Amino acid sequence: MDVIESIVSVKVFGVKLEDDFDIIDTLFDGKLTNIKCTKEGEYSARAIVTAKITSNDKNLNYIIAEGFVDFVYDLFCLFGVRVSVQEWTISTDSDYLNGKVDVAPPAFVITGAEVNKQVQKIKDNFLDSEMSGLFYNLREAHGQSGSVHRFRSLFAIFDRLSEKTPKKSIDYYKMKVVYNSEIQKLYSGHEYFVRFINCVDKLENAQLEDDYGNDYSDKLKEARKKLTSPYFINDQVAEYILRCIQVVRNRLNHGSFKGVTEVVVNSGYELLLPYVQKLIKEKSTF
Known part of the structure; x- marks a missing residue:
């Protein structure tokens, strides 16, 4: 043959x-x-x-x-x-x-x-049927089917891999330290630093308030005002960025688009993507 x-x-x-x-x-x-x-x-x-x-x-x-x-x-x-x-x-x-x-x-x-x-x-x-959903979402998060779909696919992975509180919600207190470190590493250099600032500004101006009256856009803005040079992020800013992204996701899921424009969705996507990639890369088992 x-x-x-x-x-x-x-x-x-x-x-x-x-x-x-x-x-x-x-x-x-x-x-x-x-x-x-x-x-x-x-x-x-x-x-x-x-x-x-x-x-x-x-x-x-x-x-x-x-x-x-x-x-x-x-x-x-x-x-x-x-x-x-x-x-x-x-x-x-x-x-x-x-x-x-x-x-x-x-x-x-x-x-x-x-x-x-x-x-x-x-x-x-690659051929594990139980994992196909996670990697499908990762591919969709990189795809061309629209910013909302990409963002929701990415957040689905984040939600699955993130540390959880006893009440099964995302434990931002535990995750903020690693997120802070990752952002500092990735957004070095003038070009990426400017991109980071632009993305965070979009979240600050979106009035992202959760169902309990916590205005995380405002909290993010206040936390950034307390930063001292040369720092552009710390653990507190990192936590409020992630919580702003959570509010964006909740509003998209519930059909409430107050403050959630395409540029806000894209900003949340860009700030979340490298962290999700890190979570997958460091995960030994799923």
Whole structure:
């Protein structure tokens, strides 16, 4: 029986690689090997992921390629901002048509070591029906189906993975320290710092008051006034950002859009995404 080799190439948008690297694993029962991740350009927020597929059927190779595209999408959703797979190709023909998804965004720089650290986690959960909902929401959070849907998908993951109080609500008191640290690390440099300030300003001006009369927009504003240079966030500010995001989610769920504009939703999304990615990456079991 003939052996058919195919090369699959996946273009991932929304990620910046520090350097080219190999993914040190095989997938799909060893049929998919030689996985290489390459920078498209020095300043490009795109990466090219290639692999070799070997089987006895060109159509099986194509099906494996489609699965690999989803695998790559799941993996890089942990690292980018609005990640998408806009283009992929396979070197052999098939009886199927190749579809495309169109989205385009900014990104943080990531290393090969960071990506390789998450490969086994995605591999272990890739075909787990119980985990499909979480990774579906992660893909939807990066998708093009509208800012509200992306935000709600992202918050669903946050709600699932967050620490809880004895009453099963999100324990913001415990989570604020780690969130503060993550934001300080990610929003360094003038460009990202300005983005952070713009996002927080949107939450401050949205009058985000919960059902108990707590105006977290106002609390956030007051907490920021108490910051001393050079700090742009502390634990208290971190907690009120997360609580503002919670109010946005509650209003969307209840159909109350007071103060919740698209820019407010997008701000909440951007400020929550890196933290959700961190929660997934650090979770040993789900």
